[in-house]
Amino acid sequence: MESRSTISIDACVGGRDLTEPRLSTDGRWVVVALGDADGTSLVRYDLDADEPTAEPIVTTPAPRVGRGLGGGCWCFADADRAIVYAGVDGNLWWHSLVDVSAAARRLTDHGPDRVAQAPYASADGRSVVYVVDQSEVWHLDMSTAASTRLDDGSADFCFDPEIATSATAASWLAWNVPDMPWDHARVVRASFDGRIREEFVPRHSVQQPRSAPDGTRLGVRDDTGWNNVWWGDRPLVDEPFEHAGPTWGLGQRSFAVSPDGTQVAFTRNEAGFGRLCTVDVARALASAGDTTSAVRELGRGVHGQVSWCADRIVALRTGARTPTELVVYDAVTGDRRTVAVASTVTWDRDLLVEPDTVAVPTDDGGVVHARLYRADAACRAEGEPPRTICWLHGGPTDQWQVTFMPRVAYWRAQGWDVLVPDHRGSTGHGRSYQQALRGRWGELDVADVAAVVRHAHAIGLAEPSRTVLIGGSAGGFTVLGVLRHHPGTAAAAVVAYPVADLADLAERSHRFERHYTRTLVGEPPPPPAIDERARDRSPTWFADRITTPLLVLHGEDDPVVPVGQSRVLVERIRAAGGTVDLVVYPGEGHGFRRREHQVDEYQRIAAFLARHVATATAER
DSSP, X not given: OOOOOSSOHHHHSOOOEEEEEEEOTTSSEEEEEEEETTEEEEEEEETTSSSOOOEEEEOSSOBOOOOTTOOOSEEEETTTTEEEEEBTTSXXXXXXXXXXXXXOEEOOXXXXXXXXXXXXXXXXXXXXXXXXXXXXXXXXETTXXXXXXXXXXXXXXXXXXXXXXXXXXXXXXEEOTTOOTTTOOEEEEEETTSSOEEEEOOSSOEEEEEEOTTOOEEEEEOTTSSOEXXXXXXXXXXXXXXXXXXXXXXXXXXXXXXTTSSEEEEEEEETTEEEEEXXXXXXXXXXXXXXXXXXXXXXXXXXXXXXEETTEEEEEEEETTEEEEEEEEETTTOOEEXXXXXXXXXXXXXXXXXXXXXXXXOTTSOEEEEEEEOOOGGGSOTTOOOOEEEEEOSSSSOOOOSOOOHHHHHHHHTTOEEEEEEOBTBSSSOHHHHHTTTTTTTTHHHHHHHHHHHHHHHTTSOOGGGEEEEEETHHHHHHHHHHHHSTTSOSEEXXXXXXXOHHHHHHHSOGGGTTHHHHHTOOSSOHHHHHHHHHHHOGGGGGGGOOSOEEEEEETTOSSSOHHHHHHHHHHHHHTTOOEEEEEETTOBSBOOSHHHHHHHHHHHHHHHHHHSOOSOTTO
């Protein structure tokens, strides 16, 4: 297929990540984590300058930065005169902001066999709390350099500790397997002297436990069916929109309290589209349920990592036509300016498009939500019929919000419509929608995606000979299920690091997801029944029924889905006479980070589709 795109592969790969921006107390400085091909670092910007520029703070030892809208890497300390950060060596380090050229000082001795993360320093500079291996909470006394474990070992996972305003206790998020944090979680509070220990257990899930300046308990809860910010014992804005994404990692900050405690800035997910708002606390709490007048819109776009100090609010902002950027809002006027942009190339906004929302009815009376990025018609040959890529997110408890996705822009510019389904089990549409997949992974998600593809065919977006299924991880698992149960739906499929053997996944995946299949496939006990369902839904065991041409991509060092799953899957497809290609990238994990491998991925997919998908007119 001849490329007619004005978007190059080089523009879509590489670049850098911006993560975890935080404001200093006076609102003058913002420190942010950077990650690129050369490694990771922490830099700061002077927001009082006319043209803020990045000043490196930390490069050695390198910080262990999060990805996307996650965090858990660093915090301010010592009245903003220093920072404490998690290093790639597994320890916490202290670094001066007064003399940034000075060497960092090691605070802990957990690494390299264990990993300390998510530091939180008290305002008085005397204490730091943090997690070790995402399962233990520790308190570091800065005056004595002594570390003491705070949790009692009863939780399988501990995230996001915070020191109380009294500076004598800490709170953190905790949960136990087989639940994931979006199923059920609790907040634990313990004093540093060991005399106080208490737990708060909400109806369902909770995340981002914090305290208001007056000590009121804050967090995001889904008691009413939606992930809303709660102030004490009630939702601050009770509405059918999500105020946070799922807790896939440490350090999500989807809301921030003003310094005086009178307002809260919060993110909103509206069918995948994002918005940043503020709410007047007193007016919202005094309302009789209608908080409309108390809420003010600050900006559109998906926002995250929100921080509010003085009269400034900083956040990461992204959208379908907006490469991820670090922005600062004036909390009084609402004016916004961009401080830094993640992309290293300048994008022509005329080549980018906002998606349309799609709601597809299902045979069982449900509704599947999706978003459609319509192709650039000018990039199709005259008379060429439509063609569609149905691209599935991973998780499966997740969602691709309307963020900047270069790969979507690239394939649009190649003349493809790109359809992004949120099968039931996805986030962003309330707790009931997300929980619908419990026990039905490999069944309900497969049926939902097939329904979306059939809908695309019915409205003329494409026909099976010009339809492609693409998915990674859990999305790859669902793609393979569609190929088995709905043969002829697509002309070809591409899966990256797909889940192919559920029993093997439960045994060998990383600790965070090792028990995930017990709720997604079947409730324990008994394990034999779960194993039977897992085998029936595992692509490895129905490989002989996959007849659609397939391209499989996998990282050799994947800690989440072992590469052996793809090797066995491919071997069995070939033994049954199927058409399948396998590419294993050395040194890669769950996702491909090296630029040369990212370029190769684009090129291989393009060549594969050129061989197996009808893209030209009948006359050609």
